[in-house]
Amino acid sequence: MEMRKVLYSKLCDFMSYDKSIVVINADLAKAAGLSDLVKKFPDRCFNVGVAEQNMASIAAGLSSYGMNPFIFTFTPFATRRICDQVAVSICYAKQNVKIFGLDPGIAAENNGGTHMSFEDVGIMRSMPSMSIFEPCDDIQLEKSMRQVIDFRGPLYVRMFRKETPRVFDDEYEFNLFSADLIRSGEDVSIFCTGILVYECIKAYEILKEKGISAEIINVHTLKPLDENSVISSMRKTRCAVCAENHNRYGGLFSAVSEVASGSFPVPIKSVSVNDEFGQVGNLDFLKNYYGLTCDHVVNSAMEVIKKRV
Amino acid sequence: MELSDICRKIRRDIVFQIGTFGVGHIGGSLSIVEILAVLYSKYMRFDPKSCKKVGRDRLVLSKGHAGPALYATLCNFGFFDRSLLSTLNRPNTSLPSHCDMNKTPGVDMTAGSLGQGLSCAVGMSLASKLKGDGASIYSIIGDGESQEGQIWEAAMFAAHQKLGNLFVFLDYNGAQIDGLTSDVCSIDPICEKWNAFGWHTLFVEDGNSCKQIDEAISESKKFKGKPHMIIAKTIKGFGISFIEKDIANNHSMKISKEQMALAFKELGEV
Structure with missing residues (x-):
């Protein structure tokens, strides 16, 4: 709907x-x-x-x-x-x-x-x-x-106003202050929000085929950030990707990096708009133009895993 | 107590607050004393012992920098102890330079970023209508503040909603930080503007006359179905000659202990 x-x-x-x-x-x-x-x-x-x-x-x-x-x-x-x-x-x-x-x-x-x-x-x-x-x-x-x-x-x-791909089902229980674990994994944490969540679920499948176990966490509440979920996932995977429909400055990537820097610093890659203004276009064009697709998530995940200490 | 004595008390307390701290928005505080004195003496329904009481009348001092005038008024009407008046702008004070509803008993809305308070008053006016509590919502805006676009957004919407329980005063003192409003960016013809925006508009020739302010409010109360604008021609710094004389510079000025004593002498004991 x-x-x-x-x-x-x-x-x-x-x-x-x-x-x-x-x-x-x-x-x-x-x-x-x-x-x-x-x-x-x-x-x-x-x-x-x-x-x-x-x-x-x-x-x-x-x-x-x-x-x-x-x-x-x-x-x-x-x-x-x-x-x-x-x-x-x-x-x-x-x-x-x-x-x-x-x-x-x-x-x-x-x-x-x-x-x-x-x-x-x-x-x-x-x-x-x-x-x-x-x-x-x-x-x-x-x-x-x-x-x-x-x-x-x-x-x-x-x-978002219109119809989106379904991420959750009727059994879903919502808590405004708790991030949602969408897929459990060991190799890389992928934190995502809004329309990027579905892209990250697609990325999970692609990464799985490549033998990479990604953990997908929907950070639906960007402030206050569910720091416990974010940090405990990064403690497990020791690297992360943040995927968002937003500039790389000030959004989810910033929020996660701020928490990580004070608690558990790990390499973090950002899938986001790289400090640009918007333009006209349909959703698919804009996703591709700004690098907000599942492929961009996959590439970032593979790159950040290599940087893991 | 006579209204003129109440005004003198409020003026003394404005000078005391700003003189004790050493500097402050004295000109635009002194110009609205009669408006505040008449409102709190004759029109507003409030309980100083229960300042958040449901159904009370409310005042939004949209020109929030005139906080010292409102604090002096609230103190004289029993909202808080006089000892607070010496804390204006001191660390951890309940009396910050601009009005803060979460700090000062009796302050109904935070204001200071100009233009916003009038919209907040419009929101209160809508809420009062929805709740049917019969409250009146009062607001005071400045003439410099009238250069803000948001004032006119609020003006348009309040008239569209026929907010007859909203009573707004324009402190038409003719000056702002950088000088005379007519030199900076004229707001005239101001009566025509408010009329054109669909408000019941009255002009008060002497906005520092309690009698004229009282008559204007009384007249406004008789008129239903439109928001009310009372344009009060006031004098910035009214009541203290050395401040009045410096109209182009008295928006915020230093007040020494000697000047404070001089002002007290001019105002006289109450």
């Missing part, structure tokens, strides 16, 4: 009995798949128009009044455009606002460079008190929504 349909369905459920939830968007109700939600809950859904700064601070005001506001826009506007409002009105003021950034990184596809956020996790990760969650499929999003709604504090949800 499309991620936005899951989002709509879960918000419908929760808003029907939880009157504190307020949904605000900045002229993107249709894009977010929330048009029917607006019709269903007209008194608690607001469209501020193309005014993201206003949206962020309004949400802070609502939160200070005991409401549970969710705000929606594309990832670049949910982060770099409203950086100061997120920092001051929301984080510094200790408000409880869920910030949904849609179409992260290359998911912006034909909206191109202006809309293609490769820096959003870096921006949000640097803000004290901010938590960051990036669901990788519809099941994970569905299972997460209860915890997202109950979460208290600023939370950035970096969300």
Whole structure:
């Protein structure tokens, strides 16, 4: 199912009995798949128009009044455009606002460079008190929504809008603060998030054929990082790859490297955007262009294993 | 106590805070004293012993650098002990230069990065409507602050939502850090702008007159269905002649112990 349909369905459920939830968007109700939600809950859904700064601070005001506001826009506007409002009105003021950034990184596809956020996790990760969650499929999003709604504090949800390949099944149990072990292995840790998770599962199979046992860990929550899972995997494999739909600076690679440097330094390779801006193109073209495919994960894994001490 | 005496007490406490620390945003603190005094004396519903009380009226001092004016007011209305006033901007203080809702009893919203507080007040106004608690939401913005684009985003949306429980004051003192607002980047014609944005707009000729401020609020309360803008023509540094005279430089200024004594003498005992 499309991620936005899951989002709509879960918000419908929760808003029907939880009157504190307020949904605000900045002229993107249709894009977010929330048009029917607006019709269903007209008194608690607001469209501020193309005014993201206003949206962020309004949400802070609502939160200070005991409401549970969710705000929606594309990832670049949910982060770099409203950086100061997120920092001051929301984080510094200790408000409880869920910030949904849609179409992260290359998911912006034909909206191109202006809309293609490769820096959003870096921006949000640097803000004290901010938590960051990036669901990788519809099941994970569905299972997460209860915890997202109950979460208290600023939370950035970096969300793909459309249909994604399935990673999880109905038996999956979600914990916002625990990374998910997708495949167990011995030779290399592969930490991944968002749409790169599926690429890493494909990479696992290719590596297996080559006789390499990879451990795939979905780091769905980039902050606070599940340090125990990350370090214990690296203690076992003694090398790692980080795969993400983001610039190599500031995202998952940075987060894992920061933890490793202080606890268990090992060689780590990054499968990510190499400090470039975005451009128009479909998902497959952009994955190939920026080096975000399963083959890039495989190559990085094989290279980093050679560097293992 | 007479409103004029309350204003004098607030002014003394503003000077005391800034003079004790040695420097601070004194001009824009002194200019809003009458607005604060009238609001807290006559209009706002609050309980200083339960400053987070549900259903209370709220004030967002969007021009958050005027924190010392709000602290002086809150202190005089019983929100905290006078001893705090000597701690302005000291390490670990509850009274930072810019308003912080998590540090100061009675401060309803953190503000200081200009333009944001008004949007926060809009959010509170929406929340109050949703909860049906009948609260009024008050906010004070600056004229320099009115150069921020976010002010106008909030203005547009508040009018669109017909937020009749939102009462905003523009401290129209005509000056900002780098000089006169008319020289830096004029915000005029300001009444026409707020009218055009769909607000019920009143102009107060003397924003340092409690009577005129009171009349404007009273008039606003009669008008339903639109957010309210009260443009108060104030004097930056009002009430203390040597500060008033230096309007282009009194946004933030040093106040020596001698100047503090001079200001106290001019204000007189209350």
